Amino acid sequence: MSFSQDVKTELCGVKPSGCCNKAECYGILLFNRMFSYNSMSLLTESEEVAIKCAELLKHNFNVVAKISSGGIKRDMYKVAVEDEADRLKILLGFGHNPEDSNPFFNKRIISKECCISAFVRGAFLASGTVSDPSKSYRAEIIVPSKPAADFLADVLLKRGLVCNISKRSNNYIIYFKESENVEDFLTVMNATTHTLEIMNMRIYKDMRNRANRIRNCEDANISKTVNAAVRQKTAIAKLKASGAFELLPDDLKEVATLRISYPEASLNELCQLHKTPINRSQLNYKLNKIIAYSEK
Numbered sequence: 001m002s003f004s005q006d007v008k009t010e011l012c013g014v015k016p017s018g019c020c021n022k023a024e025c026y027g028i029l030l031f032n033r034m035f036s037y038n039s040m041s042l043l044t045e046s047e048e049v050a051i052k053c054a055e056l057l058k059h060n061f062n063v064v065a066k067i068s069s070g071g072i073k074r075d076m077y078k079v080a081v082e083d084e085a086d087r088l089k090i091l092l093g094f095g096h097n098p099e100d101s102n103p104f105f106n107k108r109i110i111s112k113e114c115c116i117s118a119f120v121r122g123a124f125l126a127s128g129t130v131s132d133p134s135k136s137y138r139a140e141i142i143v144p145s146k147p148a149a150d151f152l153a154d155v156l157l158k159r160g161l162v163c164n165i166s167k168r169s170n171n172y173i174i175y176f177k178e179s180e181n182v183e184d185f186l187t188v189m190n191a192t193t194h195t196l197e198i199m200n201m202r203i204y205k206d207m208r209n210r211a212n213r214i215r216n217c218e219d220a221n222i223s224k225t226v227n228a229a230v231r232q233k234t235a236i237a238k239l240k241a242s243g244a245f246e247l248l249p250d251d252l253k254e255v256a257t258l259r260i261s262y263p264e265a266s267l268n269e270l271c272q273l274h275k276t277p278i279n280r281s282q283l284n285y286k287l288n289k290i291i292a293y294s295e296k
Contacts, residue, residue, distance in 0.1 A: 003132040005046055007186065007194045008125055012048040014190045016118045023115035025056035026094055027122020030105070031152075033144050037098040040087045041080040042126060049125045050077035056122075057081065061090050103147040116159055121189040123152060130182065130194075133201040139182045140175035142168075149174055159188050225266055232259050232287050235294035248293065255286045 032042040054065045063086040095106040130139040143149040149172035179202040186195040239245040
């Protein structure tokens with residue numbers, strides 16, 4: 001089962017009460033693309049969502065919806081309100097005029113903050129998805145029209161959620177990116193278990209990335225140290241081969257001798273081996289002078 005389906009299974013376990021029960025039912029029906037007097041149905045991959053939709057219809061309107069399953073590529077579940085009288089009862093119950101073809105959204109059903117959460121949860125159950133946090137951070141709801149997208153965006157804003165809207169084929173997409181935004185979105189819908197899972201994944205990724213940066217930095221420093229030591233040893237060998245090594249000042253010969261004697265030592269280690277106190281900057285300056293002499 002996908003992460004998205006797992007989230008929906010958790011949300012189906014949330015038991016709304018009172019006004020929230022009707023708000024969640026409204027969210028499912030409004031965003032299932034078939035919500036009219038002529039046709040009212042929900043198509044979903046989740047059996048839990050199908051059962052949830054049927055239960056909400058039974059509880060709020062005493063309507064028995066038909067659940068069927070089938071599909072060519074994958075199993076799909078369909079929840080259909082087949083009786084015209086039942087469809088009319090539901091539309092009127094939500095304050096909709098069956099004869100009005102203009103987009104209409106009854107804001108009174110979601111006037112309370114708790115009802116907004118239930119409504120958004122219903123919309124997500126009907127047509128939402130969320131990515132596996134191990135791969136990416138994204139949650140979205142497919143919306144059939146621009147007015148519906150604007151309405152849902154306004155509803156989300158009332159809970160402090162700023163979403164993005166884009167068009168995909170004939171639909172509009174309400175979506176969230178970045179882990180914190182997805183976490184807030186799931187929290188509003190009461191998907192607490194999977195919110196924590198995303199938070200834990202984000203912490204794990206942050207720690208892994210930090211470890212990688214430290215390791216890369218250490219590797220770069222080691223490579224830099226090795227390359228510098230090779231240049232220094234090459235310069236000293238060149239000076240000795242040409243007979244110019246004995247012409248170096250005594251302090252440079254001492255540093256050169258240390259480098260040859262301890263070819264893999266770092267500058268800090270060479271400083272500790274030096275006869276007289278010397279810091280890293282001074283030692284590096286002397287080694288660079290040796291390289292400069294060899295280049296002449």
